[in-house]
Amino acid sequence: MILAIDIGGTKFSMAVFDGDAMVRRESRATDASGGRAWMVARIGEIAGAWRREFVLERCGIGFGGPVNFGEQRVVLSTHVGGWRDFDLCGFVREAAGVPAVMDNDANVGAMGEAEFGAGRGCSPLFYMTLSTGIGGGIWEDGRIWRGADSYGGEIGHLTIRPDGPECLCGARGCLERLCCGLWLERDYGKSARELLLDCEFVDRYVVDLALGLKAAIMLLNPQRIVIGGGLSKAGDRLFVPLRRELRRQITSWSAARLDVAPALLGDDSVLYGALSLARGAGER
Numbered sequence: 001m002i003l004a005i006d007i008g009g010t011k012f013s014m015a016v017f018d019g020d021a022m023v024r025r026e027s028r029a030t031d032a033s034g035g036r037a038w039m040v041a042r043i044g045e046i047a048g049a050w051r052r053e054f055v056l057e058r059c060g061i062g063f064g065g066p067v068n069f070g071e072q073r074v075v076l077s078t079h080v081g082g083w084r085d086f087d088l089c090g091f092v093r094e095a096a097g098v099p100a101v102m103d104n105d106a107n108v109g110a111m112g113e114a115e116f117g118a119g120r121g122c123s124p125l126f127y128m129t130l131s132t133g134i135g136g137g138i139w140e141d142g143r144i145w146r147g148a149d150s151y152g153g154e155i156g157h158l159t160i161r162p163d164g165p166e167c168l169c170g171a172r173g174c175l176e177r178l179c180c181g182l183w184l185e186r187d188y189g190k191s192a193r194e195l196l197l198d199c200e201f202v203d204r205y206v207v208d209l210a211l212g213l214k215a216a217i218m219l220l221n222p223q224r225i226v227i228g229g230g231l232s233k234a235g236d237r238l239f240v241p242l243r244r245e246l247r248r249q250i251t252s253w254s255a256a257r258l259d260v261a262p263a264l265l266g267d268d269s270v271l272y273g274a275l276s277l278a279r280g281a282g283e284r
Helices: 032-053 088-096 105-116 175-179 181-188 199-220 230-234 236-249 266-279
Strands: 002-007 011-018 021-029 058-063 100-104 125-130 134-140 224-228 260-262
Touching (some): 002 032, 002 088, 002 105, 002 266, 011 032, 021 032, 021 266, 032 088, 058 105, 058 266, 100 266, 105 134, 105 266, 125 199, 125 230, 134 199, 175 199, 224 266
Parallel strands (some): 058 100, 125 224, 224 260
Antiparallel strands (some): 002 011, 011 021, 125 134
16 A cells, blocks of 8 residues: 655645555645644654554655655745755655655646546646645656756746746746735735636736746647646636636747646645655656
8 A cells, every 4th residue: 555645835635545546535734833843743643543554565745845856855845944955755754664755746746647637648748736836747758857956847936027026935926926825815815715706806817827837838838738736626717717818828820739627636636646656657
């Protein structure tokens, strides 16, 4: 059996898989004030209990922030403190008693949707997580494209508005700063879920969102773009105007396809991707 862990900015989820079947799942909201110490303690408790209940063989982890894949260490989290240069795999190995492998959550979500969800049969596939933050993962020919230093796919920190507001990364006008759930709530005083019920707001919102996706389309010409994360649950209220805005923005001579779909696995894209990661997929 395989243990899967998804660590995000506002919650973490864990699951046990028997083959391709998810046989146990637990999710908890993040205590941001507790930082890394609070979260790893909770993960350790759950992993320890499941270790006594199941015969675990391996663990896959999707982490919501930059990961040095080659060294298998967390680089940092811009949303929760205390993660810089943390040996998360070593901690999980002690807690669960099994070897662990990790990648950033967008890469892992891309793996999940490519193998089990809306991206099956699509190559190249671009996956974007649209949630507390924004990340991207590139899947082609059965593997994740990570770039030279594990930083490939970081669409959230493309500059969309050079004169825009300052992002947590220190730059201005990043796609994440303009479109992620964290900043939508801070800027407008309402949750992203509430804001996406307002058609006039959505029509303005998708302009910046499409600017980011246009960069992915023009650079990668993906067969499909799959969008996961909490904001993708808005369904047609988001995807219909987003597709319309993309058609407006894409360079007139480009025949690149505009196939944009919500994640089929919902909140479990990263968990299923962690299953694939633990099995060794995407590491070639």
